[in-house]
Amino acid sequence: MEEKEKKLKQPLRRVVSNNIFILRQVWRLMPSYLILTVCEGIMWGLINSAEAVVFYTIFNALDTGEPFARMAYLIGMISLFYLISGILDRLYWVVINPEIKQTLHYRMHRELFVRAQSLDLACYDDPKFYNDFVFAMDEADSRAIKVVDEVGKLINRLVASGTLFTLLFTIDTLVAVLIFACSLITTVIWLIGNKIGFRQQEEGKPLWRKSNYINRTFHLADYAKELRTSRASELLMEEYTENCGRLIAMQKRYGKKYFLLYGLCDSPISIGLQLTTLLVMFFKLIAGQVQLGGFAAAVNTIWRVRWFFFDICQRIARFPEHALYIEKYRNFLSTEPTIRSGKTPIPEPFAALELRHVSFAYPAGEDGEAKETLHDINLTLHAGEKIALVGYNGAGKTTLIKLIMRLYDPTEGQILWGGVDIREFDLEEYRQKIGTVFQDFKLFAASIAENVLCTDCAEDREEDVRRALDAADFTDKLESLEDGIHTHLTREFRKDGTNLSGGESQKIAIARVFARPYELIIMDEPSAALDPLAEYALNHNILKQCADSTVIFISHRLSTTRMAQTIYMLADGRIAESGSHEELMAQNGKYAEMFNTQAKHYISEVLPA
Ligand SMILES: Nc1ncnc2c1ncn2[C@@H]1O[C@H](COP(=O)(O)OP(=O)(O)OP(=O)(O)O)[C@@H](O)[C@H]1O
Ligand SMILES: [Mg+2]
Structure with missing residues (x-):
C-alpha cells in the first residue's frame, strides 16, 4: 500500500x-x-x-x-x-x-x-x-x-x-x-x-x-468448439462471476x-x-x-x-x-529492447551455424526464480545440412529455435553464424535469412497469397505463391477455391472468406518457407496437423525443395525425422544423444526407446521410399 x-x-x-x-x-x-x-x-x-x-x-x-x-x-x-x-x-x-x-x-x-x-x-x-x-x-x-x-x-x-x-x-x-x-x-x-x-x-x-x-473467449471463433463440447464455459463463467464480484465490490468501496x-x-x-x-x-x-x-x-x-x-x-x-x-x-x-541490432555485415554465403555452450533461462516469474531451460548446448549445423531436434514435451526444442531466431538471447554461451556472434548482426536482416514455420503459427485475416508472403502480393510474385503452395501440398484445395490464391481467409470480416481446416492452415504456414529462398529453414512441428498422406507428401517435398538448403526440423514423429543427417535428442534442456538414426538406434539409449515405443503404434511407415 x-x-x-x-x-x-x-x-x-x-x-x-x-x-x-x-x-x-x-x-x-x-x-x-x-x-x-x-x-x-x-x-x-x-x-x-x-x-x-x-x-x-x-x-x-x-x-x-x-x-x-x-x-x-x-x-x-x-x-x-x-x-x-x-x-x-x-x-x-x-x-x-x-x-x-x-x-x-x-x-x-x-x-x-x-x-x-x-x-x-x-x-x-x-x-x-x-x-x-x-x-x-x-x-x-x-x-x-x-x-x-x-x-x-x-x-x-x-x-x-x-x-x-x-x-x-x-x-x-x-x-x-x-x-x-x-x-x-x-x-x-x-x-x-x-x-x-x-x-x-x-x-x-x-x-x-x-x-x-473471458469476453474474447466467448466471441472469438477459436474457442467456440471447446466451449460447446466441454465444461470450460462453466469454468470461465465461474471466473467471470468471481471477477465481476470483485469489480462490483471495488466500485462500492x-x-x-x-x-x-x-x-x-x-x-x-x-x-x-x-x-x-x-x-x-x-x-x-x-x-x-x-x-x-x-x-x-x-x-x-x-x-x-x-x-x-x-x-x-x-x-x-x-x-x-x-x-x-x-x-x-x-x-x-x-522501454528499450534488450535484443539489439548490431552493424556487422552477415557473411555470405551461409557457411555454418554453431551453438557454443548455450544456456538459457526465461525471465524470473513472480516467485523471483529463473529456472534454466537449456543447459550447455553445443551443436554445429553446416550449410546444406539437415538436422532434427527431437525430445519429449518441454525438453526445450522450441526454446532453442527462439534463441536461433533471436527472439531471446542466451543467458550464457554464443550462437555463431559463419563464425560471427549473431548479436552483431542487424536484427531484421538476420531474421530475414531464416524461414520459420512456428509450432503455434498464426494465419491472418488476409488473402492466401498475403498469408504466404506475409506482405502484399504483387503480380510478379503470384507464381512464387502457387509454387510454394504446391510444395506444401495445398494445390488440390487451391483448385477448389474460386478466387484461388486471392481467397480471403476467415469469415471475420468478409462473408466470402474461407475457413480452412487445421491441416490446410498448417500447409499455408509451411508454404511461407517455400515462397522465397532462405539461408536456413526451421520447421517446428510442421506436420502436427497433417494426415499421413499429407505428411508423406510434405517430407517428400522438403527433401526436394530443400535439397540444397539448411534445415532444422522438429517433430515428435520420429519416422519423419529419420531423414535428417544428424538427430539431436533433447532431454531436460540438454543434448542427451546425437547422431544419425542408425547410430542412435545402435546406441539403444533414450532415442531408441522413444522410437521403439512409437514404432509399436505405427502399423506402417510413412516415409518416402
Ligand atoms: N515464455 C516462457 N516463459 C517461461 N517458461 C517458458 C516459456 N516458454 C516455455 N517455457 C518453459 O520452457 C520449457 C521448454 O519449453 P519448449 O517450448 O522449448 O519445449 P518443447 O521442447 O518445444 O516442447 P513441445 O514438444 O511441447 O513443443 C517448458 O518447461 C516451458 O514451460
Ligand atoms: Mg515446442
Missing part, C-alpha cells in the same frame, strides 16, 4: 513535464489540433467576456434608465455574435474535430504498434509490463485528447475570468475573496478525487483485463470514498458559497447599496465567476491524474 502511495505522489515537475510531453506529442503528430484548440479557447474566452459585460450593462441599465434602442442594439449584437460563433463551433466540433481526433488516434497507435513490435518477446511474459502496455494502448490518445481539450477550456476560462474577476471586484471585494478561497479548497478536493480515480483504475485494470479475456469527498465535502462548500454570496448581495439590496438591476447584474456576474473559477480549479486538478496515465505511456515508449 505504501509503495502504491509513493507511486501516486508525483512531484509538480513530473506533472508538468508529463503533460508537456503529451502536448509535444500532439504537436508533432497533429499540430493543427493544438492550433485550432487554442484559437477556439481564445474565441470563446472573448465571447464569454463580451457576454458578461453586456449582461452586466443591461441589468444595470434597469436602474439608470438607459434608452431602449441602445439596449436592443447590444442584445442584437451579442445575439449575432452568438449565432456566428455557434455555427463555427458546430462546424468545428461536428466536422473538423472528430476527423482530427481520428487521425491523431491513427498516428499515435501506429507508433505504438511499431514500438510494441520492436520489444522483446520476454516483455509479454511480464504482467506488469503487459498492464502498462494495455494502459498505453487504451489511454494514449484519449489522454492526449483530454489534455488538449483541457488546455483549450482553460484558455477559454482564463481569458473570460480576467474580465469577470475585474467586474466582480467592482461589485464586492469580500465575495471575490470568498470565491477565490472556496475555489482553492475545491481544487484540493478534486486533486484527491482524481488520485483516488487513478488508484481505482490501477486496481481495476487487471480485473477488466480478465473480463475482456470507491463509491463510498467519492461520496465522502464530493457529497460531504465538495457539495456543501459549493452550496454554502452560493447562499453566502446571495445573502451578501441581498443585504446590500435591503441596505439600499444596490438597486434591483444592480442586484441582478451582481448575482449574474458572481455566479458566472464562481462557475468559471470552480471549473478552472477542477480542470487544473485533473492534470496530475493525466500525468499518472501519461507516465505509463512514457514508460512504455521508453
Whole structure:
C-alpha cells in the first residue's frame, strides 16, 4: 500500500513535464489540433467576456434608465455574435474535430504498434509490463485528447475570468475573496478525487483485463468448439462471476470514498458559497447599496465567476491524474529492447551455424526464480545440412529455435553464424535469412497469397505463391477455391472468406518457407496437423525443395525425422544423444526407446521410399 502511495505522489515537475510531453506529442503528430484548440479557447474566452459585460450593462441599465434602442442594439449584437460563433463551433466540433481526433488516434497507435513490435518477446511474459502496455494502448490518445481539450477550456476560462474577476471586484471585494478561497479548497478536493480515480483504475485494470479475456473467449471463433463440447464455459463463467464480484465490490468501496469527498465535502462548500454570496448581495439590496438591476447584474456576474473559477480549479486538478496515465505511456515508449541490432555485415554465403555452450533461462516469474531451460548446448549445423531436434514435451526444442531466431538471447554461451556472434548482426536482416514455420503459427485475416508472403502480393510474385503452395501440398484445395490464391481467409470480416481446416492452415504456414529462398529453414512441428498422406507428401517435398538448403526440423514423429543427417535428442534442456538414426538406434539409449515405443503404434511407415 505504501509503495502504491509513493507511486501516486508525483512531484509538480513530473506533472508538468508529463503533460508537456503529451502536448509535444500532439504537436508533432497533429499540430493543427493544438492550433485550432487554442484559437477556439481564445474565441470563446472573448465571447464569454463580451457576454458578461453586456449582461452586466443591461441589468444595470434597469436602474439608470438607459434608452431602449441602445439596449436592443447590444442584445442584437451579442445575439449575432452568438449565432456566428455557434455555427463555427458546430462546424468545428461536428466536422473538423472528430476527423482530427481520428487521425491523431491513427498516428499515435501506429507508433505504438511499431514500438510494441520492436520489444522483446520476454516483455509479454511480464504482467506488469503487459498492464502498462494495455494502459498505453487504451489511454494514449484519449489522454492526449483530454489534455488538449483541457488546455483549450482553460484558455477559454482564463481569458473570460480576467474580465469577470475585474467586474466582480467592482461589485464586492469580500465575495471575490470568498470565491477565490472556496475555489482553492475545491481544487484540493478534486486533486484527491482524481488520485483516488487513478488508484481505482490501477486496481481495476487487471480485473477488466480478465473480463475482456473471458469476453474474447466467448466471441472469438477459436474457442467456440471447446466451449460447446466441454465444461470450460462453466469454468470461465465461474471466473467471470468471481471477477465481476470483485469489480462490483471495488466500485462500492470507491463509491463510498467519492461520496465522502464530493457529497460531504465538495457539495456543501459549493452550496454554502452560493447562499453566502446571495445573502451578501441581498443585504446590500435591503441596505439600499444596490438597486434591483444592480442586484441582478451582481448575482449574474458572481455566479458566472464562481462557475468559471470552480471549473478552472477542477480542470487544473485533473492534470496530475493525466500525468499518472501519461507516465505509463512514457514508460512504455521508453522501454528499450534488450535484443539489439548490431552493424556487422552477415557473411555470405551461409557457411555454418554453431551453438557454443548455450544456456538459457526465461525471465524470473513472480516467485523471483529463473529456472534454466537449456543447459550447455553445443551443436554445429553446416550449410546444406539437415538436422532434427527431437525430445519429449518441454525438453526445450522450441526454446532453442527462439534463441536461433533471436527472439531471446542466451543467458550464457554464443550462437555463431559463419563464425560471427549473431548479436552483431542487424536484427531484421538476420531474421530475414531464416524461414520459420512456428509450432503455434498464426494465419491472418488476409488473402492466401498475403498469408504466404506475409506482405502484399504483387503480380510478379503470384507464381512464387502457387509454387510454394504446391510444395506444401495445398494445390488440390487451391483448385477448389474460386478466387484461388486471392481467397480471403476467415469469415471475420468478409462473408466470402474461407475457413480452412487445421491441416490446410498448417500447409499455408509451411508454404511461407517455400515462397522465397532462405539461408536456413526451421520447421517446428510442421506436420502436427497433417494426415499421413499429407505428411508423406510434405517430407517428400522438403527433401526436394530443400535439397540444397539448411534445415532444422522438429517433430515428435520420429519416422519423419529419420531423414535428417544428424538427430539431436533433447532431454531436460540438454543434448542427451546425437547422431544419425542408425547410430542412435545402435546406441539403444533414450532415442531408441522413444522410437521403439512409437514404432509399436505405427502399423506402417510413412516415409518416402
Ligand atoms: N515464455 C516462457 N516463459 C517461461 N517458461 C517458458 C516459456 N516458454 C516455455 N517455457 C518453459 O520452457 C520449457 C521448454 O519449453 P519448449 O517450448 O522449448 O519445449 P518443447 O521442447 O518445444 O516442447 P513441445 O514438444 O511441447 O513443443 C517448458 O518447461 C516451458 O514451460
Ligand atoms: Mg515446442
